[in-house]
Amino acid sequence: MPPGRIGTALLDVLIGDGCAACRMPGPPLCADCTALMPVIDGHACRRCGHPWPDARDACPQCIAGVAQARQAVRYESPVPEAVRALKDSRRRALADLIAVIMAAHMAGPAHGAVLVPVPLAPARHADRGFNQADLIARQLGRLWGVPVHDCLMRHDGPSQRGSGAGARRAQVAGAFHALGRVPLHAVLVDDVVTTGATLSAAARALRAAGCARVGAVSLARVVLGGAGTRVG
Numbered sequence: 001m002p003p004g005r006i007g008t009a010l011l012d013v014l015i016g017d018g019c020a021a022c023r024m025p026g027p028p029l030c031a032d033c034t035a036l037m038p039v040i041d042g043h044a045c046r047r048c049g050h051p052w053p054d055a056r057d058a059c060p061q062c063i064a065g066v067a068q069a070r071q072a073v074r075y076e077s078p079v080p081e082a083v084r085a086l087k088d089s090r091r092r093a094l095a096d097l098i099a100v101i102m103a104a105h106m107a108g109p110a111h112g113a114v115l116v117p118v119p120l121a122p123a124r125h126a127d128r129g130f131n132q133a134d135l136i137a138r139q140l141g142r143l144w145g146v147p148v149h150d151c152l153m154r155h156d157g158p159s160q161r162g163s164g165a166g167a168r169r170a171q172v173a174g175a176f177h178a179l180g181r182v183p184l185h186a187v188l189v190d191d192v193v194t195t196g197a198t199l200s201a202a203a204r205a206l207r208a209a210g211c212a213r214v215g216a217v218s219l220a221r222v223v224l225g226g227a228g229t230r231v232g
Contacts, residue, residue: 020085020094021078028093029082038074039105040221048196051223061224063196065203066188067213071221072105075192079220083191086132095135098191098219099143102136106217108144113215114183115141118190118202119154119176136219137189151182152202172201178209188216195222 019030044051049070050061063069073079086094109115117137125131134150141148155175186206188199193216203214 020089020091021081027097028085028091029078029097033078033082034097034101036078037072037101038076038079040071040074050221061196063193063203063216064200065207065214066196066199066216069193069196069199069216069218070106071193071218072102073220075194075220075222083220086191087128090129092130092135095132096139099136099139102140102217102219103143108146109187109215109217110185113146113185113187115144115146115148115189115217116151116183116186116202116206117148118188118198119150119152121154121156121175123156133190136191140189140217146187149183149186151179151186152176152205153179172197174201176202176205178205182206182209182211184210184212186211186214188214190216190218192220193218193222 018025019033020028021033022030024030040049040051043053043055045056045059045062047058047068048062050059051074052059082094085091115137117131117133120131137148188202190199193199199216206214
């Protein structure tokens with residue numbers, strides 16, 4: 001195992017105990033915090049999954065190039081705490097739990113679909129030691145019985161955290177390219193959808209390489225408004 005991976009594994013041991021959201025001793029995400037995650041209910045855009053007061057076929061938040069996108073929960077507490085703990089504190093056990101939550105609240109893709117994790121830029125991947133989208137996709141693939149194909153590469157670029165929609169689109173324009181053959185039906189996997197710029201750019205790269213249909217699944221969606229329900 002490379003030294004960076006060894007260090008990451010040691011961090012999992014040192015800081016892996018306790019709930020990522022409430023800090024109570026126990027599992028990486030306790031039952032109470034899991035129950036507080038705001039699930040996106042049926043009142044959502046049928047194309048992109050953004051929640052609204054009423055169901056609709058398409059909406060202003062639809063993601064260009066993505067035929068259908070789904071997210072399990074809104075990006076509201078305790079979801080950001082769990083995502084940050086996975087990515088910033090490198091608590092990789094949370095990836096499996098996130099996949100379980102996604103599978104519990106979203107149907108698996110149609111037969112013939114292949115899960116494609118959204119890649120990190122090489123520098124970010126080297127710093128973190130793993131790609132959270134890949135970890136989530138691998139567990140989702142096991143839960144849904146769907147193959148996973150890591151067929152995208154991302155070029156290094158600036159971090160998107162804190163950037164607005166226009167800046168995000170500019171930052172990821174041309175950031176992805178396909179590696180070899182791509183599936184005819186790909187379903188991108190990522191942790192959080194903010195503006196959809198990343199998914200749109202990744203979908204564009206897949207389509208340019210011959211993919212006929214691109215969907216997307218994510219744990220959470222940053223929403224402008226709409227409805228949701230609690231897990232419990």
